[in-house]
Every structure is written in structure tokens, then in C-alpha cells.
Amino acid sequence: MKKQSEFVYDLRSMGLLGHPGEWERVNTTLSAPADLKIEVIGVAEGSPLALELMFESVSEGIYVSGTVSATARGEDVRTLDEIELPIDVDIREMYVYEQAEGDEDSYVIDRDQLDLEPAIRDAVVMALPFSPSKDRSEEFSFTLGEDLEVDDSESDSPFASLKSLLDEKKES
Template sequence: MSTHHPTPGHPDPASPWVFGTRELGRRPGSMRTYQRTISAPAEPARLGLDTIAVPAGEPIELDVRLESVTEGVYISGTVQAALTGECARCLDELTDEVEVEVSELFAYPDSVTDETTDEDELPRVVDEMVDVEQTVRDAVVLALPLAPLCRPDCPGLCPECGEKRADLAPDHGHETLDPRWAALRERLSAD
């Protein structure tokens, strides 16, 4: 008895990111909708950036439509997930949510689109399946801020002492002395 193991480049039918297209056939206009909740992957396949990401194991809500078109299967819909990260100014932990639109054409094998595009330009329908993981990953990562903030007016950290400016008194400051006068100051304070 043989066990099915997906080969590289072929979608794993057991993956929650993979959708079968057999029911659609190749009749342009045929459509199916799906709602799935998928657990966010952990490292190294983490969904996000170093500063903000969907935490491993958190639910990712997919609401997608698969539509058969002349050249392949067109995927469209929305992705929603919770985010955690670190404020780029004050380094506090932050939480947020992301909701993004996804849309991608998966080319049929031997279609004009398949023959006229490179493998890395457009995903393909393989063995009557589409794997939307990279499409979702690209959409989510592009929607994330490169420098997430805990709030839009976050004052950040004091560059002198490293304390959070939000916790400091309004008159907080540090005496800055021109290093050229330091020796004179030392001499005067010694007397």
C-alpha cells in the first residue's frame, strides 16, 4: 500500500492552503466560494515581517472565490488575521489586525498564459489544484507597515537616556555641554 507524498512543486492536497479545481472544470464562469480558518505558520514560514506578524497558531480567516476563466483559475477574496509586533518608536508590544484583498490568476497547464509567462511570474494550476499560501503571504506582507506604531503620535524614546518620552515630564531634558568646554568646567568645579 503506497502513501501519497507530494513532490516538490506540486500542491499537497492535505494542506489547508490548497483548493481543488476539479469541480470547476474548465468552463469559464464556473465559480465556487470557500471560507476557511487556517492556523498561522511558525518560523521559518512566518506570515509577516520582523517588526509585525501574524503570531504562529493564530487563526487566519480566508474568504475566497475560485472562478474558472479561459486561461486558468482566478482567485479573489479577503484574508483577515490578528497581528502582534513592536512599536518602531517606543519598542512597546502592539496588537493590530489586517484585512487584505487577494486576487491572482493561476494559469492552466499548456494555456497561452502558461506558455508566455515565466514560472515565477504567475502561479499555475497543478494536478487540478491551486496553492494560495504564497498569494496570501504576498498580500499580507505588502499590507503591513514597515515601521508599526503603537499609536500615530507615539513620541518614542529619549535619545539621551532611552526612557519612554510618554512617561517623562514635559520639561524633561539633558544638559549638553560642548566637549571643548568640558576641561574648563572640570577646572572651575575643582576650585
């Protein structure tokens, strides 16, 4: 028999199945599943994934809200240095008892069990930065070596020679 994922919760044992108004908090740390990543950064499989969630029973199903926290590791896109970025993602998902016709995006409760892995995967992967950098506040500078001094005098202007030609034409 296949081992049940640690992301699957039995709603009957939690006392939430068919009891609108009931709720339960889940604060736990799980091992991150595979493929929580994009090209240059991601959460490594097996690394800690902290869940602080609330399961609320409503008439249509179970509403799950809270946060998922992890540490993403990857490469700085400018320097290719190794970086670590904390990831804190809000989860707000409705798990329905029955999927409406034409609704392919809803998460469905299957055999009184709720699987958090797809919702967590969607939220974490979407929160990963497309172009991660070590210091997001630092602006990239093309200056190498000493900073150049800027002189606003007219003679240094690329249009100074054109202006002198125009002045010569006016005089003649």
C-alpha cells in the same frame, strides 16, 4: 505520503476545472503558515487566518478574489511595547493552467490543484507595516515635561542682535 496543505484546493472536486463561468465561494478559517512576518511584526504560525474568497473559472485558469484577515503581533518601533494590529488584505490573483514563456510571476495550477499559500504569503507580508506603532494617528512629540510657551517678540529672535547692529551702522 506527505500531508496535503490546507491551503491547497482540488479544482476538480469543486467543479471549476475547465468550466468557464462557474464559481464557488470559500469562507473558512485556517491556521497561519510559518514566516508571515517581517523584522518587527508578523502573523504568528498557527494563529487564525480568515479567508473570504471567490474562485471563478475563466478560460485561462482560475481567478481568486476576496479578503484575508488576521492579527499581526510585534513591537512598536518607538517604544518596543507589544502591539497587535488587525490585517485585512485584498487578494486578486489569476492562477493559470499554463505559464506563458518568460512569465515567472504567475501562479500555476498544478495537477488540478490550486495552492493559495504563496499568494496569501505575498499579500499579507506586503501589507505589514514597516514601522508599526500603537497609534498611527498620534504624532511623535519631542517635548518632555511642560510645553514651552512661544513668544513671537522680536527681542527673542536670534536675529535681533544682528538687526540692532545694522541699525547702529545706519545711524553712524
